[in-house]
Amino acid sequence: MRFTKMEGCGNDYIYINCFEEVVEQPEKLAIAMSERHFGIGADGLVLIMPSEKADFRMRMFNLDGSEGEMCGNAVRCIGKYTYERGLTNKEEISLETAGGIKYLKCNIEKGIVKTVRVDMGEPILEAEKIPVKHETSPVIRKSIVINNNNEFQFTCVSMGNPHGVAFVEETENFPVQEYGKQVENNPAFPKKTNVEFVQLINRNHIKMRVWERGSGETLACGTGACASVVASILNGFCDREVKVSLLGGELTIHWNEENNHVYMTGPAAFSFDGVWLKDV
Numbered sequence: 080m081r082f083t084k085m086e087g088c089g090n091d092y093i094y095i096n097c098f099e100e101v102v103e104q105p106e107k108l109a110i111a112m113s114e115r116h117f118g119i120g121a122d123g124l125v126l127i128m129p130s131e132k133a134d135f136r137m138r139m140f141n142l143d144g145s146e147g148e149m150c151g152n153a154v155r156c157i158g159k160y161t162y163e164r165g166l167t168n169k170e171e172i173s174l175e176t177a178g179g180i181k182y183l184k185c186n187i188e189k190g191i192v193k194t195v196r197v198d199m200g201e202p203i204l205e206a207e208k209i210p211v212k213h214e215t216s217p218v219i220r221k222s223i224v225i226n227n228n229n230e231f232q233f234t235c236v237s238m239g240n241p242h243g244v245a246f247v248e249e250t251e252n253f254p255v256q257e258y259g260k261q262v263e264n265n266p267a268f269p270k271k272t273n274v275e276f277v278q279l280i281n282r283n284h285i286k287m288r289v290w291e292r293g294s295g296e297t298l299a300c301g302t303g304a305c306a307s308v309v310a311s312i313l314n315g316f317c318d319r320e321v322k323v324s325l326l327g328g329e330l331t332i333h334w335n336e337e338n339n340h341v342y343m344t345g346p347a348a349f350s351f352d353g354v355w356l357k358d359v
């Protein structure tokens with residue numbers, strides 16, 4: 080089975096072109112391929128598929144085999160893949176995801192997709208729809224106690240997938256792995272959650288580290304960057320356009336006041352092509 084390894088700000092997935100390949104058990108394949116010693120090594124698996132509702136369809140699986148509704152970094156990579164590999168000649172495409180249809184615009188120079196801008200749609204703030212169990216909705220800087228009696232104030236946002244955002248003094252030495260896992264599995268989040276720890280730099284710049292549901296700490300998360308900017312604006316900390324510094328790169332997020340849509344702009348890159356020879 081042929082595959083392509085791509086990354087967006089270091090958030091790396093294995094991409095399979097399902098116009099050419101047949102994937103029967105994506106959950107199992109995601110686990111096997113993502114493993115760094117027996118497999119290829121990645122944050123998960125992404126399938127590029129035909130769609131009846133849009134130009135293309137994406138399915139994404141975390142490295143533990145669970146399926147995520149949306150993935151911002153993968154959406155940008157699919158923009159680059161479908162254009163540069165000739166699946167489309169359109170600079171703007173629509174992409175069906177389990178978190179709704181997204182609209183992408185590739186910024187192209189001499190046939191190369193340099194960056195992709197994605198209309199990520201409107202953020203979802205109703206607690207039940209995220210979903211998060213809390214007596215108030217929206218959940219804006221509300222305490223959630225995690226297992227070891229540590230209390231964090233979370234602002235909860237769905238970008239098609241769930242996110243819990245906490246503001247911290249600094250991200251560099253913050254124990255993301257320890258707290259991330261506990262928050263991900265906290266019963267307040269019935270579908271588990273992605274977790275972002277955010278350090279405010281100024282009104283147009285934040286730093287963020289992420290613990291992803293199903294994958295652990297990754298170098299970047301596009302939906303997480305969007306959720307973090309929405310959370311920063313809801314709390315009055317930031318203006319409408321914010322640069323997000325992640326461990327693996329930078330994204331620019333704009334939450335448009337007029338139509339309430341969130342726009343994400345950032346890079347996407349090919350790493351290598353390969354052929355998977357194992358049975359799964």
Ligand SMILES: N[C@H](CCC[C@H](N)C(=O)O)C(=O)O
Pocket residue numbers: 090141146147148149150151152153240241273291292293294297299300301302303
């Ligand atoms: N890295 C992705 C998000 C993956 C989300 C996944 N971990 C989930 O279960 O929701 C991004 O760039 O948006």
